[in-house]
Amino acid sequence: MNEKSAVNETNIDMGKELSKWTIMFHNAIASKLGITVTEFECLESVYRNEVTTAGDLARKTGLTTGAITNVIDRLEKSGLVKRERDPKDRRKVIIEPITGREAEVNKYFDSMTQSMLELYLKYDEKEFEIIYGFIASVINILKEETKKLQEPATPVK
Numbered sequence: 001m002n003e004k005s006a007v008n009e010t011n012i013d014m015g016k017e018l019s020k021w022t023i024m025f026h027n028a029i030a031s032k033l034g035i036t037v038t039e040f041e042c043l044e045s046v047y048r049n050e051v052t053t054a055g056d057l058a059r060k061t062g063l064t065t066g067a068i069t070n071v072i073d074r075l076e077k078s079g080l081v082k083r084e085r086d087p088k089d090r091r092k093v094i095i096e097p098i099t100g101r102e103a104e105v106n107k108y109f110d111s112m113t114q115s116m117l118e119l120y121l122k123y124d125e126k127e128f129e130i131i132y133g134f135i136a137s138v139i140n141i142l143k144e145e146t147k148k149l150q151e152p153a154t155p156v157k
Helices: 009-033 037-047 054-061 065-077 101-120 125-150
Strands: 081-085 093-097
Touching (some): 009 037, 037 093, 037 101, 054 065, 065 081
Antiparallel strands (some): 081 093
16 A cells, blocks of 8 residues: 555544544543543543552653642542552552442443444454554554653753
């Protein structure tokens, strides 16, 4: 495939549209839960066991420790997570989901999950491998570009 046939303005716009609707979907769920989309994304990291401590969550999200403290405060106040002291290191705070609330949150994904499964079944194994590889590459690019944006700006001399 040559470079020009695969890339055009419509393809780039489609990527932006996908990003926008992913954010809008997550914002709608966050709204149902009475939290912000940033709080929801942090909650999802806790639910996926990607983080265990407040420090882990700060590193994962790129948010400051102060901002993470506020996020955890609000999630705790909403009854979605709890803080526990790490028994091995009392300086660390472990963030844990509240039992039962995860199922409540996941119900908002039920219809989407079903629709996505139906979509996946339209592709054979080889096609799905290509799609999966593309999506994995997009995720890696997004992670790298996000890291770049989170780096402190270098002063202009």
